[in-house]
Amino acid sequence: MMNYFRPAIASIQGYIPGEQPKRGTPIIKLNTNENPYPPSPKAIEVLRTLDSEWLRRYPDPYSRDFCHAVSEALSVPKDWIIVTNGSDDLLNILIRACAEGKRKVVYPMPSYVFYRTLASMQAAQVVEVNYPQDYQLPIDELVAAGGAVTLIATPNSPSGHLVPLDDLRQLASRVLGILAIDEAYVDFADYCALSLVQEFDNVIILRTLSKGYSLAGLRLGFGIANPELLSGLFKVKDNYNVDAVAILVGAAAMKDQEYKNNCADKVKRSRGKLAIDLSKIGFQVRASQGNFLLVTPPGDRAAAIYQSLKEQNILVRYFNLPGLDNKLRITVGTDEQNQQLLQAINSTCNF
């Protein structure tokens, strides 16, 4: 067939998402870091009683009901918030607004694989700086790379480590472009970097309701930065990038911080237990501040274990990338799901 696409599109492979099984498949899904608990009952109630008038009309282009809820929950002014269709939408907006050709996109590796996809689509130069073995932030190399946008996920996926605030501070003060701090997993972590938006006018914090709030299917995320930085992003975003249902259901979920924190506490306790149980059967387990663990099975068996778990209807993530070739990323499930995972691993290998 004729090549109808821009060179940047024709040459990329496209993001390969984690498998999403059909509804009703009896599967334990520990591959894409969803929260194992349901969303807040208050959010579900809003969905159940939604007036169809909300569907007839266009949604509010500024998602103000949701902004209001974020403003209250996190004590940030409303005009410091941009609301997006998942944080993937915000990453897309950021990269489209800032990067092109020599205006580079820079991030450490390994990290969220989608950064590369977005940057390549934009036809922007990409600089990937490898994390050292101990996952210290390679600040000098990141600065030297000279990004128009530098992306740091913290807690990082798939490693699970949290980047120290002082490292982020140094990076923010030294990069010439925007520093985007992707806090998708912040709800499971010991601290956050939100205060940096007040210290640095080039910092934006990215958040999502997909992980901590159990709303991955709703598609809702947001960014926090000073209004001047946000004004450039508002020019790029689709007018109606967030639907009316997401605004209302998301606002109810955001208001119910107590429910979210309770679920996160349960996940953190299960994370600790699962880490211990996997260590006992010989896995190397990295300490994690996210709702997942990056583990190295004994022997060279990551691929085989991945495959065998899949045959037993348990999905985990196997990246098969440099540095991650004998590793699995396992989402922390409920204690019951984690037990089933351990049993399935035990039946696979005789440790």
Ligand SMILES: *Cc1c(COP(=O)(O)O)cnc(C)c1O
């Ligand atoms: C899950 C994830 C996202 C995307 O979240 P959505 O809001 O569902 O688009 C962004 N960054 C990282 C690091 C993630 O793990």
